[in-house]
Amino acid sequence: xKKIIYLFVLGLFTACSSEPQPIDYGNDNCNFCEMxxxxxxxxxxxxxxxxxxxxxxxxxxxxxDQLQHNYDMAVNLVANFEQPGTMIDVNKAGFVINDSIxxxxxxxxxxxxxxxxxxxxxxxxxxxxxxxxxxxxxxDSLTTSYQ
Amino acid sequence: xxRLFILFLLLGFATTSIHxxxxxxxxxxxxxxxxxxxDMAENGDVIRIKSGTYKEHDITIIDKSLTIIGEGLPVxxxxxxxxxxxxxAENFSIEGLKIINxxxxxxxxxxxxxxxxxxxxxxxxxxxxxxxxxxxxxxxSEGIISGNKVTSxxxxxxxxxxxxxxxxxxxxxxxxxxxxxxxxxxxxxxxxNSEIIDNLCKDNLRYGLHFMFSDNDLYKGNIFENNGAxxxxxxxxxxxxxxxxxxxxxxxxxxxxLLKEINDSELKNNIFEDNTIAISAxxxxxxxxxxxxxKNNGYAIRIRGxxxxxxxxxxxxxxxxxxxxxxxxxxxxxxxxxYWSGYSGYDLDKDGIGDVPFRPVTLFSYLVNRxxxxxxxxxxxxIDMLDFSEKVSPIFTPADLIDEQPQMKRIQW
Numbered sequence: 001x002k003k004i005i006y007l008f009v010l011g012l013f014t015a016c017s018s019e020p021q022p023i024d025y026g027n028d029n030c031n032f033c034e035m036x037x038x039x040x041x042x043x044x045x046x047x048x049x050x051x052x053x054x055x056x057x058x059x060x061x062x063x064x065d066q067l068q069h070n071y072d073m074a075v076n077l078v079a080n081f082e083q084p085g086t087m088i089d090v091n092k093a094g095f096v097i098n099d100s101i102x103x104x105x106x107x108x109x110x111x112x113x114x115x116x117x118x119x120x121x122x123x124x125x126x127x128x129x130x131x132x133x134x135x136x137x138x139x140d141s142l143t144t145s146y147q
Numbered sequence: 148x149x150r151l152f153i154l155f156l157l158l159g160f161a162t163t164s165i166h167x168x169x170x171x172x173x174x175x176x177x178x179x180x181x182x183x184x185x186d187m188a189e190n191g192d193v194i195r196i197k198s199g200t201y202k203e204h205d206i207t208i209i210d211k212s213l214t215i216i217g218e219g220l221p222v223x224x225x226x227x228x229x230x231x232x233x234x235x236a237e238n239f240s241i242e243g244l245k246i247i248n249x250x251x252x253x254x255x256x257x258x259x260x261x262x263x264x265x266x267x268x269x270x271x272x273x274x275x276x277x278x279x280x281x282x283x284x285x286x287x288s289e290g291i292i293s294g295n296k297v298t299s300x301x302x303x304x305x306x307x308x309x310x311x312x313x314x315x316x317x318x319x320x321x322x323x324x325x326x327x328x329x330x331x332x333x334x335x336x337x338x339x340n341s342e343i344i345d346n347l348c349k350d351n352l353r354y355g356l357h358f359m360f361s362d363n364d365l366y367k368g369n370i371f372e373n374n375g376a377x378x379x380x381x382x383x384x385x386x387x388x389x390x391x392x393x394x395x396x397x398x399x400x401x402x403x404x405l406l407k408e409i410n411d412s413e414l415k416n417n418i419f420e421d422n423t424i425a426i427s428a429x430x431x432x433x434x435x436x437x438x439x440x441x442k443n444n445g446y447a448i449r450i451r452g453x454x455x456x457x458x459x460x461x462x463x464x465x466x467x468x469x470x471x472x473x474x475x476x477x478x479x480x481x482x483x484x485x486y487w488s489g490y491s492g493y494d495l496d497k498d499g500i501g502d503v504p505f506r507p508v509t510l511f512s513y514l515v516n517r518x519x520x521x522x523x524x525x526x527x528x529x530i531d532m533l534d535f536s537e538k539v540s541p542i543f544t545p546a547d548l549i550d551e552q553p554q555m556k557r558i559q560w
Binding site for chain 1: 254
């Protein structure tokens, strides 16, 4: 009986944590566009202050979702394009928008580590997380063109 | 008679050989690899590949109009490295090849057959097995992809590609293909004025058929079975959907047809059978649902936010747990002349139309929408009472969502 109580208490604690759950590729659906998440190179995820999990098939979905709903997230993670399957914090990431990147929702957007040479070669179309959000607000993105 | 026939045949070969050279590829031939044959070929030549296994990858054809014919299903084994065949040309055809073991990558879209910046071509009757992407088209037009069979094992692969993947193209016909076990069976992104006809998409990880940002397309006579979801049509307009079958898409987030941000389209004569959710509609405007069958689904139609000006006419709703589910109270869609198996009204004047209007949205479907766990109460008498009282005086469900003319008999279309 005691064990059950321990388990229960443990359950309570885990329920409140803002630890991101790993994305179950092929089964989890995107919170924004509802597509099944399959690509490890473009996915993104967030956890709200209260511990609710948000998962996205593309970084552009996460940005659009947060801009539309003004979510306040405790954790924001994006897939590392150079090491698919691993996630990086948005504040440690640099973002590239380039036509050669075929991200799932047509944003041509991928994330790299800030130290990556791709981010630091001085070419156009690289953004920090904050700059990326303002870029999405300004440009004719999915959100603005379809509403 | 037989001799005459052979003579004719020989004559036929003789006349073609004047115009075009024919190159044979086999293990004991002069030309042993396909790439060598391609390199020596001129515009208009025919390359005949005899049966056997060719361990080649990244075979590249640029600006040559060739006819490539596999005889006895020759195998091109890409040995898990890169793309098998890439083409950039006009007026070419590829048929009768078997392509296996295409390389996998997170960042490169390796394919069995890659067609890029091409026009007027045909890819037919090929078999592709253990591929990453099957047939990949980009920036191309006026192509026909027919009779191919693409199989892979996306279900147990972390990385998976699409069977037929078309990007930024127009006037493409995809016909009579079978796509089994990939990520999306057929995927279209920025593809206009194209036709998807009589294909079978089965056991794919994500969608059987997937439209993104594609307009003025038709899909007709296809079968979508046991995919993650049957078809997803997203951010598109003017899509014509006819005579398709959506079957056995079971799972907590599985759909027969997922519509998201799609306008001005028509669904006619489709059959939805054994799906968790037959149609999920979100942000869809001006869509006509005419003469479709919804049979044995969990939800026949689940309407989410911002769905306006849709018309549901002459459909058969047969034995679904929920015929129509709504999230809100607003309704701007018309339901008319449908047959509802759950209709319990009467027809005293015998004109084939029920005398009492039918309300397809039940209070319970509203409850389940808000609290999915409430589904355990399905079939309880308490729920029947709730539904009945809501029918008498609608509070939570849209009051004007009524079929004024429910049919007494199943509609034959």
